[in-house]
Amino acid sequence: MKIKQRKILVLCVSALIFLMCVIGVAVNYFFKEPTKEEIFENGYRITSADDALDNGLIIREDFLTLNIFSRPGTPLTQINNIVIHYVGNPGTSAEDNRNYFESLASTGETYASSHYVIGIEGEIIQCIPLNEISYCSNNRNNDTISIEVCHETESGEFSDKAYQSLTMLCAWLCNAYKLDSEDLIRHYDVTGKICPKYFVDYPTEWSKFKKNVKTMMKDIK
Secondary structure (H helix, E strand, O other), X not given: OHHHHHHHHHHHHHHHHHHHHHHHHHHHHHHOOOOHHHHHHOOOOOOOOHHHHHOOOOEEEOXXXXXXXXXXXXXXXXXXXXXXXXXXXXXXXXXXXXXXXXXXXHHOOOOOOOXXXXXXXXXXXXOOOOOEOOOOOHHHHHHEEEEEEOOOOOOOOOOHHHHHHHHHHHHHHHHHOOOOHHHEEEXXXXXXXXXXXXXXXXXXXXXXXXXXXXXXXOOOO
16 A cells, blocks of 8 residues: 555656646746747737836837738838838827828828837827838838837927937837847938938937937846
């Protein structure tokens, strides 16, 4: 009887050890920090604003309706750069620009959109999920995240609040997608268009912005 009890005890302990090993492997697999390659191989995407909120970023998701002119739903299968733009319409809000992108579904006047629009007051609206392309950066739509920023004057200079939100958003995205601050580029760097105007007119300000993002990356997950 005692021998039988010992066998049962050994079997139970063995089963418990095996279960613990399985749980350990599962935890390591599902919760380890993904590499840049694994982000795309495993279909891992940041598609909500929850992580951003943990870092003090308030992002309002207001996704465009699926349509061929501003949100085609084409998968974004890699992210190599983040492209910064300015809206080019002084005094307009993030909501105004988001609604313009939405209106293209009806008007069909052009192809245009952006993943994010940052307003003069620093508000951030996400127009397109990060697992889909936007129509913002020409031949780089297929491997970039796009950010449009509103501005008050023709100079294209961003308000302090817009600048702060842009810095935080870029830092968060760089960390999430294993990018460096040098992976931030201007629309100008893609096509030669004077966009974002202030950062093209004043290259030292562009360099300063990237340094600020690099510093911010240390404080954001």
